[in-house]
Amino acid sequence: MTFKKITISAILFICIAIFSRCHSDESQLDQKNPMETGRRFVENLLKGDFASVKPILSSNETNYSSLNSFTLFYASVSPELKSENAIRSWKMEKWEEKDETNITMIVNHEMLSQPLELSLKKTDGIWFINFTHFP
Numbered sequence: 001m002t003f004k005k006i007t008i009s010a011i012l013f014i015c016i017a018i019f020s021r022c023h024s025d026e027s028q029l030d031q032k033n034p035m036e037t038g039r040r041f042v043e044n045l046l047k048g049d050f051a052s053v054k055p056i057l058s059s060n061e062t063n064y065s066s067l068n069s070f071t072l073f074y075a076s077v078s079p080e081l082k083s084e085n086a087i088r089s090w091k092m093e094k095w096e097e098k099d100e101t102n103i104t105m106i107v108n109h110e111m112l113s114q115p116l117e118l119s120l121k122k123t124d125g126i127w128f129i130n131f132t133h134f135p
Contacts, residue, residue, distance in 0.1 A: 031056065034120050035095075037127040038105045041118070046087045046109060048074050058121060058128040066134040073134070081111045 030036045037056060044052040050071055057063045080086060086109075093115050094106040101122035108115040119130040 031126045031128070034103050034122070034127045037129065038092075038103075038107075038118065038120055041129045041131075042090055042107050042109075042116075043087060045070065046082075046090060046111065048082065056129050058123075058130050062132045063130060066131045069134045070131075077111055081109075086110065 030040060041053060041056045044050075044056075050067065053067065057067065074082075090107055090109040092105065093108050094104065096104040098104060103120040105118045105120060106115045107118070117133065119132075120127050121130060122128075
């Protein structure tokens with residue numbers, strides 16, 4: 001009976017490890033596609049899921065400062081603008097591929113007083129967002 005419990009525990013552990021690995025590979029795959037990276041960033045930002053936004057940001061103080069400014073702003077946004085339907089209503093105003101590693105993305109949403117400009121930068125095959133300015 002003990003051997004059976006150990007075997008079941010080992011199988012469960014292996015399944016969890018495989019699932020975790022697949023999940024992390026999936027998020028990396030998302031960041032290999034600039035359009036998916038931009039979409040995921042915007043939707044998570046509008047949902048207020050700032051924990052999911054941080055790994056997509058380029059690591060620099062300006063980006064974190066802009067995210068902090070947006071976080072403070074987000075606290076004052078009405079619940080109607082934070083609803084799933086409202087979040088899905090964002091629009092991409094512009095998508096400009098400057099070169100193979102630099103893209104400008106301008107998005108708009110009724111939550112924002114003016115369009116939000118983001119730049120995507122490819123580093124080591126992974127796309128990151130520069131969120132260097134929040135109005």
